[in-house]
Amino acid sequence: MRVLLYIALGLLWGPLPATATTVKAFVFDNLCETAKTIVHVRCLTKESLILSDRDGIFTTYRFAVVEVVKGQVEDELVLVLPGGKVDGRHMEIAGMPQFTLGEETVLFLSEKDAYGSPWPVGLGQGCYGIQVSDKGERQVVFGQHNPINRAARSKLAVQSKVSLKAFVDTIESVLKTEAQSGDQVQ
Secondary structure, X not given: OHHHHHHHHHHHHOOXXXXXXXXXXXXXXXXXXXOOEXXXXXXXXXXXXXXXXOOOEEEEEEEEEEEEEEOOOOOEEEEEEEOEEEOOEEEOOOOOOOOOOOOEEEEEEOOOOOOOOOOEOOHHHHXXXXXXXXXXXXXXXXXXXXXXXXXXXXXXXXXXXXXXXHHHHHHHHHHHHXXXXXXXXX
């Protein structure tokens, strides 16, 4: 009898509802153009919780902004994204990036959602992890959060790592080209 009770409770409280995730594939230029904000950040805090006004588990990430490449943002940035682990319950969204404390990332962010949090454009496609080389140079690592295969990426697809400076220069070049082509259309 007790076993049946535990099974019933486990079925009732254990799994969370599963939903499908569909994400548009972005090439690099489109990420640059679509993002409202592009920032180099460092993860300061990470806390998973169940929010009373939403279904499921969410993780709140607080980042220090190291550099703003596009848009405007304060010195700290907070993202509230679905997924995480609370009280032994785990929820994961395919393609949704997860960040670790101290991790540096270049984020391509959307407008704020109805709850006031921007999201990475294209989920993991809008997140580029940064590592420090043996020589102390910051390098952007392709594929760390990015679910898009190499063949689908443009411009920077030939390298698995590129210096942070070269990466930011490429973003700025794409944005400048977009601004110039926008001026010509008008």
